[in-house]
Amino acid sequence: MPLNEELRQFVTDNFLFGRNSAGLADHDSFLDKGIIDSTGVLELVAFLEQRYGIHMQDHDLLPENLDSIDNLARFVGSKLPRN
Amino acid sequence: MQVESFLEQSAHSLPHKTALVCGARRLAYRELDESANRLAHSLIAAGVQRGDRVAVYLENSIEAVASIFAILKAGGVFLVINPTTKADKLCYILNNCRAKGLITDGRRLGASGRGILGDVLCLSAVWLAGGIGEDVPATGHRLVDLDAVLRDTGLPPQALPKRAIDIDLAALIYTSGSTGRPKGVMLTHLNIVSAATSITTYLENRTEDIILSVLPLSFDYGLYQVLMAFKIGGTVVLERSFTYPSKALDILVREKVTGFPIVPTMAAVLLQMDLSAFQSPSLRYITNTAAALPTEHIRRLRDLFPSAKLYSMYGLTECKRVSYLPPEQLDVRPASIGRGMPNEEVYIVDDEGNRVEPEIVGELVVRGANVMKGYWELPEETDKVLKPGPLPGEKVLHTGDLFKSDEEGYFYFVGRKDDIIKTRGEKVSPREVEDVLHSIPEVAEAAVIGVPDPLLGQAIRAVISLREGTQLGEKDVLSYCAARLEDFMVPKSVAFVSSLPKTGSGKVSKREMAVSAGETI
Numbered sequence: 001m002p003l004n005e006e007l008r009q010f011v012t013d014n015f016l017f018g019r020n021s022a023g024l025a026d027h028d029s030f031l032d033k034g035i036i037d038s039t040g041v042l043e044l045v046a047f048l049e050q051r052y053g054i055h056m057q058d059h060d061l062l063p064e065n066l067d068s069i070d071n072l073a074r075f076v077g078s079k080l081p082r083n
Numbered sequence: 084m085q086v087e088s089f090l091e092q093s094a095h096s097l098p099h100k101t102a103l104v105c106g107a108r109r110l111a112y113r114e115l116d117e118s119a120n121r122l123a124h125s126l127i128a129a130g131v132q133r134g135d136r137v138a139v140y141l142e143n144s145i146e147a148v149a150s151i152f153a154i155l156k157a158g159g160v161f162l163v164i165n166p167t168t169k170a171d172k173l174c175y176i177l178n179n180c181r182a183k184g185l186i187t188d189g190r191r192l193g194a195s196g197r198g199i200l201g202d203v204l205c206l207s208a209v210w211l212a213g214g215i216g217e218d219v220p221a222t223g224h225r226l227v228d229l230d231a232v233l234r235d236t237g238l239p240p241q242a243l244p245k246r247a248i249d250i251d252l253a254a255l256i257y258t259s260g261s262t263g264r265p266k267g268v269m270l271t272h273l274n275i276v277s278a279a280t281s282i283t284t285y286l287e288n289r290t291e292d293i294i295l296s297v298l299p300l301s302f303d304y305g306l307y308q309v310l311m312a313f314k315i316g317g318t319v320v321l322e323r324s325f326t327y328p329s330k331a332l333d334i335l336v337r338e339k340v341t342g343f344p345i346v347p348t349m350a351a352v353l354l355q356m357d358l359s360a361f362q363s364p365s366l367r368y369i370t371n372t373a374a375a376l377p378t379e380h381i382r383r384l385r386d387l388f389p390s391a392k393l394y395s396m397y398g399l400t401e402c403k404r405v406s407y408l409p410p411e412q413l414d415v416r417p418a419s420i421g422r423g424m425p426n427e428e429v430y431i432v433d434d435e436g437n438r439v440e441p442e443i444v445g446e447l448v449v450r451g452a453n454v455m456k457g458y459w460e461l462p463e464e465t466d467k468v469l470k471p472g473p474l475p476g477e478k479v480l481h482t483g484d485l486f487k488s489d490e491e492g493y494f495y496f497v498g499r500k501d502d503i504i505k506t507r508g509e510k511v512s513p514r515e516v517e518d519v520l521h522s523i524p525e526v527a528e529a530a531v532i533g534v535p536d537p538l539l540g541q542a543i544r545a546v547i548s549l550r551e552g553t554q555l556g557e558k559d560v561l562s563y564c565a566a567r568l569e570d571f572m573v574p575k576s577v578a579f580v581s582s583l584p585k586t587g588s589g590k591v592s593k594r595e596m597a598v599s600a601g602e603t604i
Contacts, residue, residue: 037570040326057357
């Protein structure tokens with residue numbers, strides 16, 4: 001599954017409880033849309049660490065890295081080993 | 084004294100001092116005061132009269148703060164509605180208090196108001212932050228561009244003559260009620276000024292204070308951060324949320340914050356982070372309320388913020404704050420929520436209303452000018468909590484919380500008389516969640532309990548039995564709730580059972596449910 005799709009799937013399943021996420025654009029801010037709170041961020045971090053084997057530093061927990069599907073994909077992409 | 088004087092007096096004495104920081108925007112006292120004056124003129128032009136209710140339904144923002152003060156300046160009564168409130172409840176609240184105005188933004192109106200605000204006939208106008216774009220649904224109400232009003236030099240920036248006196252209502256704060264419908268706590272100017280004076284006294288607040296608030300303005304703890312900072316001529320750094328804790332900590336350092344109000348969930352999040360390199364030498368105090376901090380968290384917070392005094396506090400919307408523990412007492416009695424505030428009397432009574440001796444458990448009673456006037460248009464509910472005090476005509480607040488005191492008069496929380504759940508620092512009426520669960524067609528019976536949770540204090544757990552022959556999954560339930568309840572009210576887990584445990588009299592036994600929830604966790 002492409003990275004964007006996989007991230008969208010996680011967000012949809014865990015923060016929208018499987019509701020149709022058609023209304024959620026890749027660039028939409030989770031904060032603006034009221035999708036995620038601080039405990040949600042911790043769930044998101046646990047998922048990223050487990051699924052992609054990346055180690056998140058606390059200073060990574062910023063909206064620039066985590067606050068939309070696009071930001072997540074860019075952040076995860078930058079942390080994954082290059083082929 | 085009226086609450087809007089907090090802003091007006093600081094604007095007079097400290098016109099160029101920074102009052103409010105929101106993201107990249109910084110406003111000086113005079114700028115903010117003049118913006119609020121313009122909006123007050125706009126409110127009055129739209130027909131807002133002394134005592135009229137006007138709702139603010141916005142995230143933490145400069146616009147929200149300016150709106151609160153503008154409503155007061157116009158002689159009105161403000162209410163701040165949690166920005167995650169869904170359409171049904173928004174309309175219930177607006178209709179319940181017959182709001183004359185609504186101040187919100189186009190996105191929120193689009194998400195919550197489409198076709199619904201049509202049922203809210205009391206509104207004479209809606210002010211919209213962010214402009215009136217094409218995406219704003221037609222609701223039939225008069226729309227006013229809030230941004231234009233706040234900066235419009237065509238409107239007079241001068242204050243209006245005072246309309247309200249200090250025993251008039253200043254605010255309604257809607258809080259969870261045992262009936263499942265939210266109740267509006269009525270607070271006068273005098274109530275708010277009294278509470279703000281007591282709190283800023285024991286926190287020893289001063290003009291140099293810079294307070295970082297990530298708490299919503301709909302929560303009285305968040306609201307008072309702004310009110311109190313303006314009262315002392317300090318600065319508030321207002322963030323929308325604590326969603327990205329690293330961002331909040333960056334701001335704490337960059338803005339040289341001196342005061343940081345938290346709730347236990349925020350402490351739990353902070354203490355999961357590696358903050359070994361973090362330093363905040365400017366931080367003078369941290370306050371905690373909503374629920375007690377675990378002793379271990381107290382110890383680690385003090386390690387993390389060595390320059391800060393830590394205040395454990397306790398309160399309820401009906402009187403704002405009840406007590407605080409002087410920081411030097413934290414090592415002596417860490418489990419205590421302290422003593423009454425300055426200019427307030429707090430005591431414990433038995434079922435007959437007689438004061439009890441130390442170590443005896445009873446209901447906590449609060450006496451002071453900070454005690455609310457009652458619940459909006461709910462005289463019976465009001466009479467259950469406001470009871471005659473020692474002086475003729477006086478009312479004291481029976482909190483519904485069970486406490487005991489030690490020999491030196493420090494109080495200890497024992498439990499609640501009702502089954503209100505406290506999660507993430509917010510009170511949740513099980514009934515309000517259960518009403519939503521019962522509206523799911525497949526649900527035969529549903530009940531909601533709070534189960535212990537290291538992060539949330541209590542997590543909401545729904546226990547459901549389904550109608551025969553129907554099927555429903557946990558996600559279906561959570562999704563249904565998320566569309567109808569504020570975020571913090573949505574259950575964290577669902578247990579499906581064949582039937583709910585009952586007491587001998589046929590009532591649902593929450594005690595038994597809590598025990599079996601403990602076994603499965």
